[in-house]
Amino acid sequence: MPETISFGRELKDYAFASKREFIQTSGDSYCSSSLAGNTRKYHGLLLCNGRVYLSSLDEFVNDRRISVARYTDGICDEGLRYLRVFNLYPPTFYYFLDDVVVRKTIYFDGTVRIVYDVWGEAELRIVPLVTDRSVHETRKNFDFIQEKTKDSVSVGALRLKSNAEFSANPDIYWNVFYERDFERGYECVENLYTPGFFAAKVRDSRIEIVAEVNCRSNRDYNLSVPKNTVECLELAADSFIVDNAIYAGYHWFTEAWGRDAFVSLPGLLLEGKRLEEARRVFRFFALHIKNGLIPNRLPDNYNSSDASLWFIYALRKYFEKTGDSGFLKEMKPYIEQIIINYPESEVAKLDKGLISVKACTTWMDTKFTPREGKPIEINALWINALRFAEVIGVECRDLLKNAERAFSKFWNNGGYLYDVVDPDDSSIRPNQIIAVALGVIEGEQAESVIDLIKRKLLTPYGPRSLSSDDRRYNGKYSGDESYHNGCVWPWLLGFYVEACLRAYGNKSKDYCRALLTPLLEHVKYAGLGTISEIFDGNAPHEPNGCISQAWSVAEVLRAYRLLWG
Secondary structure, three states, X not given: OOOOOEEOHHHHOHHHHHOOEEEEEEOOEEEEEEEOEOOOOOOEEEEEOOEEEEEEEEEEXXXXXXXXXXXXXXXXXXXXXXXEEEEOOOOEXXXXXXXXXXXXXXXXXXXXXXXXXXXXXXXXXEEEEEEEEEOOOOOOOOOOOEEEOOXXXXXXXXXXXXXXXXXEEEEEEEEEEOHHHHHHOOOOEEEEXXXXXXXXXXXXXXXXXXXEOOOOOOOOOOOOOOOOHHHHHXXXXXXXXXXXXXXXXXXXXEEEEHHHHHHHHHHXXXXXXXXXXXHHHHHHHHOOOEOOEOOOEOOOEOOOOOHHHHHHHHHHHHHHHHOOHHHHHHHHXXXXXXXXXXXXXXXXXXXXOEEEEOOOOOOOOOOOOOOOEEEHHHHHHHHHHHHHHHHOOOOOHHHHHHHHHHHHHHEEOOOEEOOEXXXXXXXXXOOHHHXXXXXXXXXXXXXXXXXXXXXXXXXXXXXXXXXXXXXXXXXXXXXXXXXXXXXXXXXHHHHHHHHHHHHHHHHHHHHHHHHHHHHHHHHHOOEOOOOOOEEOOOOOOOEEOOOEEHXXXXXXXXXXXXXXX
């Protein structure tokens, strides 16, 4: 495997460069763009607490533009003509302009520092493009007050400083176009403000631009360079851990989600032996339990029928990994709360031994996949929770016996499990693999489910969310209608691998290792060094959704450890 993620000649192609995106995170802030400039309103060199401050820089060397941007009336991509090499760790761009070589490096730790190392004689002019808005919005008008001091200029909350000289020249860059937002059907045009420019004539020297706002930081500039793909993912895993929570994904799920946190925790924290951080996440969410429910989103969104069950699932994984009876004793009262109150909560009810849920409360949560009734993975997780509760001394023997007896209702004579019962839904979906991975079904039935998913759902990047034979199948991402009706979800591959190992043992390892290879290779093709949220169901399975999703990274890491140790 390569020692880093690098590109060369292919960068001259705008289509190639614009689909490769980097992201650096620190606490509640991040720095992100594509290799061909900002293609999303979520991009920017400095974003903090959900706001974009420094959008980008318009950069010139000897009056030749090396930056790239797109506007409503065209693409300014001449900078790609001079870009010869990109390295990811940290993001580093090499430009060659006749006898001048410029290396631009972006360092981020909550403050962004852009360093230009110049070999040869050159005049640099750097134009900062500023905004101050939510990441979910665009901006057209400005009323900034800017103030220049001896070594810096402030624009609203943003402070810019440099060892180059600043010249005030307030102006507007009009009609900046964000193509990826356009593709997603969102507002995609805005204007950007510039307070002026930094300029310097240099020879074999260095220019720095530093931008800062009042952001919390949780890392420093001196990150180690990953030596292989797995180390890339381990570094990506760190980006989701913010304070005592796990962020669901970048760019637009930058908040703590209960469901996502506990699906992700085993792969993000337990596999990396980050046990104290794991305990902090458990404690943080445990204190927010209400009526047996873990919040889906803080502070008061309790509309998830599975977050509480994933919480117990992750606790069981923690105990299996550590044998830490002391911490389990601390968590036992919370498990008891869930076992007692969850089945009579606002979103879930116990009915004839099984859990029946309110519509749109499972992980498939859009109006196009309501799944009202008794979903397969909810009830597999319920049985898993009851089994673990019994192990640690929570009395629930009758609940467990009733649930295990009633679970047979999910078996479909077609050789697989219903996705939902009462009312019955025979859609071929991947949720049934969770029941196999958890050991709720075994033997020939488990093998039959694995075989069906292999034939009907499996792609190089994980299982589709719906069989392509289904009339509702949509193999190209087009928003909520396709989200769970055809899109591929890589996080489910971890459970498919676990199911194969449970059903077939070590003889399935070579097969599963081959399955994991495309996702390990994917770290070079969208969100660099990380794994996307979803892929198209149809070949060539283009990545979509968030460029970096916690449970995608987590489950690939967990599957890797299951297969390679």
